[in-house]
Amino acid sequence: AQSVTQPDIHITVSEGASLELRCNYSYGATPYLFWYVQSPGQGLQLLLKYFSGDTLVQGIKGFEAEFKRSQSSFNLRKPSVHWSDAAEYFCAVGPFSGGYQKVTFGTGTKLQVIP
């Protein structure tokens, strides 16, 4: 069965500092990997996704993620965090299954940005 682990429940970084959010997955085949962001009181928004090809994926808002098959990881990074990046971040893994995209979400990492 597929699973996703986000080991950090809460992370605090200073504005302007770099950020890395960890995500490890378990899946039997080549995974489809996603990072979503949820601002307070809002729904989830896709930041980026990986299906194949270049293992370094660029997303919106200056985020990127790197797929490392040997480590079963898909960590999210940003070189310089802005106060508006404070939100909850969800990693997800999902294959195709007929007409349904079965997606398993991690439990999320809450990011706090301090001045």
Add this chain to the structure above:
Amino acid sequence: NAGVTQTPKFQVLKTGQSMTLQCAQDMNHNSMYWYRQDPGMGLRLIYYSASEGTTDKGEVPNGYNVSRLNKREFSLRLESAAPSQTSVYFCASSEAPTLAGKGETQYFGPGTRLLVL
């Protein structure tokens, strides 16, 4: 283009009451989903509809029913609400994943916060 809309935004129910959560999308997507979000548990799939006229159970379907009214609308019904159903409910949609690289992104609504007393 409103994307995915959900009503109501917030609801308080007493145990045993029923209610329907409404969801609509204007992106002409084939697939729609209902999730619940609970602290420390991420999002869990309740029901999904791969295409108009079809619905299937997800990970946590007990206590819920759904209706895919048409291509745009997908409702979630709680027939007899229980405190364990206190949660934030999200509706999402995606294109049918028949085209590689196009159908996988799910678009989420703003959520419905439900409190069952």
